[in-house]
Amino acid sequence: MNDNLKNALIDYLLWLGDTTLVLGHRISEWCGHGPILEEDIAMTNIALDLLGEARLYLTYAGEIEGKGRTEDDLAYLRDVMDYKNSLICEQPNGDFAFTMMRQFLFTVFNYHLQEALLTSSDERIRSIAEKAIKEVTYHLRHSKDWVLRMGDGTEESHMKVQDALNNIWMFVDDLFLTLPGDKLLVDEKIVPAITTIKSKWLETVKSVLEEATLKLPADGFMMKGGRQGKHGEHLGFILAELQYLPRAYPGTKW
Template identity: 60%
Template sequence: MANAALFEFLARIGDNTLILGHRVSEWCGHSPALEEDIALSNTALDLIGQTQLWLGLAGEVEGKGRSADDLAYLRDGYDFRNILLVERPNGDFGKTLMRQFLFDAWHYLLLRALKGSSDQRIAEIAEKAFKEVSYHLDRSRDLVIRLGDGTAESHRRMQAALDDLWPFTGEMFMSDGLDTELVEEGIIPAPESLKAGWDEIVAETLAEGTLKKPADGYMHKGGRRGVHTEHLGFILTEMQFLQRAYPGATW
């Protein structure tokens, strides 16, 4: 059970960075400015690099000989454990930034806590990823403020993005029996323990960006437990095409 719980956690966090990294990479060559094109591409690379570490460790813990590549490219949709937020379509530039900010604020707090994990392997990955995610949060927070408190049009778009994405944020703070087991062993923080810090970061950012926090009342559809929207199917079709079309291809 201990290995099963640990594998599940590693798959959850690795799938989050994998799916969001792919989503963000879709902006490569399509961003509104060259600087943003480079910045988003670098963010995507950071997330994919983190995925390799998390899913690599997941494969090791599982003990079935599966590599990070196997877990990323050879699983079907119902085996993915990411939260629904990271599946959401990019939409316009403002929506992509808002999705990134809401995730970054949570990701930052999770990694900060994981640096103190009783599992040294997790602590080491968290230490490395935390430096990257600290920058991600600084950047996404700054842009949310600038666009929220910018023109009437940028403000409208950022508020619309926030209203659309907000119902998907509650899943980040939900826990189950597998989480409880790992929390008791000091491996991970209790998911709900991150909410107060996340609320504080988000509230301060929205206030500076003159954006209105939507009413609470989170929606949860169990994304990380294998119930996804149709968006994941489209992502996997693109992401897994090469491996599915040419199994075991190397170059």
């Protein structure tokens, strides 16, 4: 593997790893605060699934890099500008409607991406996708059901989930942001062309929103830059909490 391809793959894996790590952390913030006990456990399960996916991506990124960095080094010892997560994942939880809408929009993306990665020319990525696709299929069912229930529910739930959709919409295009190196990965059939994922994503999102009687927001300003390390002010606070322990007590074990 030449250096350009190697660096492109590391960037891509860090993107997926950071995205699932940050979203998993956000979802874990609901632990003990879920609207009902059953949903509290459901969200904790999803947070752990996402953390599991993050570990696989970060571990592989560290191996390809070949400098001995482990998943923990990558998760705990990089600062905001080195994090490559999509912006939608770092947005604060807000209310349950916002959390579920964020979850739904991301999960539709993750589902179509994993589906495509099942046929990646990279064996390791295929094996990650084979594990992830089962988890993500359930995440999709779970978040879709909530979007339908809230959208097609009471006047109040409809209003809250429509507000959530309107407020988060400016971050969706960032999911499809590409870096120059992506082309190399697509040419080698390691990853799919993002345009394919985007059209599938939009089709699924549209059909669910329609069934939920929700209105697709009009095209407007889109905030982008997650993969380039351009983050909002929220990520720093997430990392402060996430990284406190290993930074205060380097090398600690329990």
